[in-house]
Amino acid sequence: MAARVLNVNVGVLGHIDSGKTALARALSTTGSTAAFDRAPQSRARGITLDLGFSCLRTALPPQLGPGPGELQFTLVDCPGHASLIRTIIGGAQIIDLMMLVIDVTKGMQTQSAECLVIGQIACQKMVVVLNKIDLLPEGKRQSAIEKMTKKMQKTLENTKFSGCPVVAVAAKPGGPEAPESENPLGVSELIEVLKSQAYLPSRDPSGHFLMAVDHCFSIKGQGTVMTGTILSGSVSLGDSVEIPALKVTKKVKSMQMFHTPVTYAMQGDRVGVCVTQFDPKLLERGLICTPDSLHTIHAAIISLKKIQYFRGALQTKAKFHITVGHETVMGRVMFFSPAPADFNEEIQENVFDFEKDYLYQEEYLSKDLVSSEENKENDQAGEVQLPKQQWALLEFEKPVTCPKLCLVIGSKLDTDIHANTCRLAFHGVLLQGMEDRNYTETFLPKLKVYKQKHKEGQVERVMDDYSVIGRSLFKKETNIQIFVGLKVKLSTGEDGIIDGGFGQSGKFKIRIPGWCSDSYQEHHAEI
Ligand SMILES: Nc1nc2c(ncn2[C@@H]2O[C@H](COP(=O)(O)OP(=O)(O)OP(=O)(O)O)[C@@H](O)[C@H]2O)c(=O)[nH]1
Numbered sequence: 001m002a003a004r005v006l007n008v009n010v011g012v013l014g015h016i017d018s019g020k021t022a023l024a025r026a027l028s029t030t031g032s033t034a035a036f037d038r039a040p041q042s043r044a045r046g047i048t049l050d051l052g053f054s055c056l057r058t059a060l061p062p063q064l065g066p067g068p069g070e071l072q073f074t075l076v077d078c079p080g081h082a083s084l085i086r087t088i089i090g091g092a093q094i095i096d097l098m099m100l101v102i103d104v105t106k107g108m109q110t111q112s113a114e115c116l117v118i119g120q121i122a123c124q125k126m127v128v129v130l131n132k133i134d135l136l137p138e139g140k141r142q143s144a145i146e147k148m149t150k151k152m153q154k155t156l157e158n159t160k161f162s163g164c165p166v167v168a169v170a171a172k173p174g175g176p177e178a179p180e181s182e183n184p185l186g187v188s189e190l191i192e193v194l195k196s197q198a199y200l201p202s203r204d205p206s207g208h209f210l211m212a213v214d215h216c217f218s219i220k221g222q223g224t225v226m227t228g229t230i231l232s233g234s235v236s237l238g239d240s241v242e243i244p245a246l247k248v249t250k251k252v253k254s255m256q257m258f259h260t261p262v263t264y265a266m267q268g269d270r271v272g273v274c275v276t277q278f279d280p281k282l283l284e285r286g287l288i289c290t291p292d293s294l295h296t297i298h299a300a301i302i303s304l305k306k307i308q309y310f311r312g313a314l315q316t317k318a319k320f321h322i323t324v325g326h327e328t329v330m331g332r333v334m335f336f337s338p339a340p341a342d343f344n345e346e347i348q349e350n351v352f353d354f355e356k357d358y359l360y361q362e363e364y365l366s367k368d369l370v371s372s373e374e375n376k377e378n379d380q381a382g383e384v385q386l387p388k389q390q391w392a393l394l395e396f397e398k399p400v401t402c403p404k405l406c407l408v409i410g411s412k413l414d415t416d417i418h419a420n421t422c423r424l425a426f427h428g429v430l431l432q433g434m435e436d437r438n439y440t441e442t443f444l445p446k447l448k449v450y451k452q453k454h455k456e457g458q459v460e461r462v463m464d465d466y467s468v469i470g471r472s473l474f475k476k477e478t479n480i481q482i483f484v485g486l487k488v489k490l491s492t493g494e495d496g497i498i499d500g501g502f503g504q505s506g507k508f509k510i511r512i513p514g515w516c517s518d519s520y521q522e523h524h525a526e527i
């Protein structure tokens with residue numbers, strides 16, 4: 001029986017120049033065509049511009065079940081440059097475990113923080129790698145490493161990566177001038193730590209085939225090869241796959257995994273799929289899938305959470321860069337929350353209930369909004385509470401093709417990249433896409449989002465022990481029936497309910513359960 005190869009995708013993320021590519025090269029036994037900054041533009045600019053893939057094979061560690069078998073780490077070397085964050089987000093969605101590479105002489109830098117945020121959103125486990133330890137003077141090296149290790153653990157203590165391993169290495173001692181023969185430091189320890197962190201990712205071959213293509217090239221006489229990572233489902237020789245960006249469907253002629261021919265591949269695998277010839281320049285990167293399994297949408301409803309490091313406000317009607325699946329487009333947002341009565345409702349994962357009423361919000365409700373001045377007294381009175389779940393309507397400037405229930409990240413990427421601030425604003429899950437370009441007529445009427453209006457009227461007189469008559473809240477021609485059941489608050493603190501109209505001049509009846517009219521004085525009712 002061929003030895004089992006378990007593939008674990010390891011992301012290499014970090015600030016620009018922290019040594020990600022040098023580390024990927026020092027760890028790898030095989031590099032793919034796009035690895036190690038081989039692309040001419042990368043060479044010219046001396047930075048990584050696109051995802052680089054390479055792999056390292058090692059013996060299966062005991063926690064991953066009985067042998068025989070091998071563990072394959074597919075290293076996904078991400079760019080570090082601030083302007084390439086869309087590529088970093090795309091890379092982070094295909095990894096099971098991430099290495100956050102830190103230049104030990106600099107510590108956390110702006111993009112280190114953004115990579116940490118992306119990691120918290122997109123993957124389960126992390127190893128911090130303190131690189132360039134050769135730049136620390138020998139005598140102080142150990143104490144400097146311990147100091148930076150403590151600093152990193154402090155940074156991570158309130159994140160899901162709290163307590164994760166921190167490993168000190170020098171991926172390329174002596175830097176660019178050093179000879180290739182110079183041995184890296186700490187790499188074998190790092191491999192042992194990666195093996196200890198490796199876990200059986202939940203691979204599920206069922207469902208639609210979906211693959212994130214990161215590289216595309218032609219082979220004369222064979223066809224066009226698309227290399228990438230399978231995000232869901234599986235693919236076999238002879239299957240038809242759709243390339244939505246080109247609106248074509250092609251047959252799979254052959255497949256390879258790291259230069260080894262295969263007939264089948266499934267979620268989590270990195271694979272090269274060869275189909276009949278098409279111009280590879282038409283598809284630098286993108287998605288391929290089971291025919292008709294993706295949708296192209298003009299708007300969407302998402303559930304979302306604000307990213308705590310984002311300093312700006314999340315204002316309704318504001319524009320954000322919206323990364324949906326693997327595409328980033330501009331979009332306008334409208335935030336809304338549960339109606340007050342549902343504020344405490346449990347979170348419903350991955351579903352949106354169109355039967356419910358929702359409350360329009362000028363701004364995403366967050367702690368910093370609550371602690372702003374005008375809410376201070378309410379907050380102290382413990383009156384202000386935040387709902388467990390909030391949503392947003394996203395309206396895209398151009399349609400996006402994406403899977404259902406995919407990850408969504410909202411960012412302010414036009415923020416000055418030299419400002420030391422997190423540009424990632426919110427993240428969430430796409431719950432409902434709108435494929436019809438006329439969604440405003442055909443779809444939005446189903447969405448019951450109401451603006452809370454505040455109006456004041458007068459209590460005119462008592463009717464009996466449980467009801468009073470109100471006035472100056474409605475015009476005489478208003479159909480008061482539509483307000484029956486709404487609550488009113490008397491200035492004396494009682495809660496009343498509108499019971500219906502009274503006479504023809506816009507007056508109305510308020511029922512006050514459990515009220516006794518002798519406390520009645522001249523008051524007013526606020527709705
Ligand atoms: N002294 C020293 N220099 C290193 C080490 N690792 C990388 N470098 C140097 O740091 C510079 C950046 O290395 P890269 O591996 O390209 O860094 P990167 O994080 O991939 O950079 P981007 O992909 O552009 O974000 C190069 O000049 C490397 O030679 C190290 O361990 N020690």
Ligand SMILES: [Mg+2]
Pocket residue numbers: 020021022047048077078079080
């Ligand atoms: Mg690089």
